Amino acid sequence: MPYWRLSAYYFCYFAFVGAFSPYFTLYLKALSFSATDIAVLMSLMQVMRVLAPNLWGWLAEHLGVRLPIVRLSALMSLAGFSVFFFTDSFAGIFLGMALMSFFWSASLPLIESVTFAHLGTQGHRYGSVRAWGSVGFIVAVIGLGVVLDWLPIMAVLWGTASVLASIFLCSLAVPEAVRPLAHSASASLGDTLRRPEVKALLGACFLMSAAHGAFYVFFSILLVDHGYGKAMVGGLWALGVVSEILVFMFMPRLMRHYSLRAILLFAFSCAVLRFALTGWGVASAALVAFAQVLHGATFGAYHAAAIAAVNRWFAGRLQARGQALYGSLSFGAGGMLGGLVSGLGWETIGPAWTFTLGSGFALAGLLWLVWGWQPGLGEDGTDRPDGGGR
Numbered sequence: 001m002p003y004w005r006l007s008a009y010y011f012c013y014f015a016f017v018g019a020f021s022p023y024f025t026l027y028l029k030a031l032s033f034s035a036t037d038i039a040v041l042m043s044l045m046q047v048m049r050v051l052a053p054n055l056w057g058w059l060a061e062h063l064g065v066r067l068p069i070v071r072l073s074a075l076m077s078l079a080g081f082s083v084f085f086f087t088d089s090f091a092g093i094f095l096g097m098a099l100m101s102f103f104w105s106a107s108l109p110l111i112e113s114v115t116f117a118h119l120g121t122q123g124h125r126y127g128s129v130r131a132w133g134s135v136g137f138i139v140a141v142i143g144l145g146v147v148l149d150w151l152p153i154m155a156v157l158w159g160t161a162s163v164l165a166s167i168f169l170c171s172l173a174v175p176e177a178v179r180p181l182a183h184s185a186s187a188s189l190g191d192t193l194r195r196p197e198v199k200a201l202l203g204a205c206f207l208m209s210a211a212h213g214a215f216y217v218f219f220s221i222l223l224v225d226h227g228y229g230k231a232m233v234g235g236l237w238a239l240g241v242v243s244e245i246l247v248f249m250f251m252p253r254l255m256r257h258y259s260l261r262a263i264l265l266f267a268f269s270c271a272v273l274r275f276a277l278t279g280w281g282v283a284s285a286a287l288v289a290f291a292q293v294l295h296g297a298t299f300g301a302y303h304a305a306a307i308a309a310v311n312r313w314f315a316g317r318l319q320a321r322g323q324a325l326y327g328s329l330s331f332g333a334g335g336m337l338g339g340l341v342s343g344l345g346w347e348t349i350g351p352a353w354t355f356t357l358g359s360g361f362a363l364a365g366l367l368w369l370v371w372g373w374q375p376g377l378g379e380d381g382t383d384r385p386d387g388g389g390r
Helices: 003-030 035-063 067-085 090-119 123-148 155-173 189-193 196-211 213-225 230-257 260-280 285-293 295-313 316-346 351-372
Strands: none
Touching (some): 003 035, 003 123, 003 155, 003 230, 035 067, 035 090, 035 213, 067 090, 067 155, 090 123, 090 316, 189 196, 189 316, 196 213, 196 260, 196 295, 196 316, 196 351, 213 260, 213 316, 230 260, 230 295, 285 295, 316 351
16 A cells, blocks of 8 residues: 555645635735635635535546546646735635635545555555644644744745645655455445435534534634734644544544444534534633644544445445545535535624534534434444445
């Protein structure tokens, strides 16, 4: 398995998230955009994650290739981002965001399927590869936060563009993997989607991403408005990702002792607490820090368990489609809903209640999992139509 080449790609991919998500909203605020404008622009990332992954996943399945699409998406993402250097109008930034997001959202589901194909029967090692993405996020969020305490906000554009260029270079080094052979009796996409545990997981993932909407769009703005310095903002983002890395490192052991369902129920319970603490406890750095530690559960444990379930249930040629569906419904549609609702709520009900809405989304997802995914159903792939595991 090309461990270091895959890890380098994840490092750079999530370094982009670390540079872009916390600080691009501050750049937009510096351009005097309203909270609603910022929410609309940032939600374009989620809109494209609804549309693009399924299109690119379908194309990869029919062409029988994944990495050429990943490389094209990296190059075109950089081209779309470069638009920001030439305009500060809402229309111009909207166009650049749409172009960048359409191509950027294509790559992750395909890389995830390539990674699991390389891992083969060692799928439990996914966390150790994905953890390098979290390291990349930390390097970017802390590094750029320190830089922004000394340089103008325009440095966000230069730092983020350089990371996008590195994603393209890393994509050139990742080798294609042999696709797993689908069993002749394996389920169709429709059969898989009709399973109650699959519907419960995808619906709950939609709600979990909606719960994170206010956090990804307004967390940095919330902190700066309450007097936190940009280096402190970066440090709090990094704290959350450090806890995420620790969880990823322990996921193989956790998955041997606990079911995927149990891990997900714990993660959703933590999300209910986390976003309420963030909204109402922002005046206390200690409370905010504790809420950020919960990121290890609300993203790290949640994502590792969810993607393992998707990889288990969407087998063979359905793997890329399953990853794309998971990404588009959760990070795409759910993130879009959460981002837009938070933009409307920020200027009407205020930050604290906006984050409380996130807790409400997480609670709804928790209840859906409890009632829709019965204990023991869908674990270890034993109830798949082909009767086999991974």
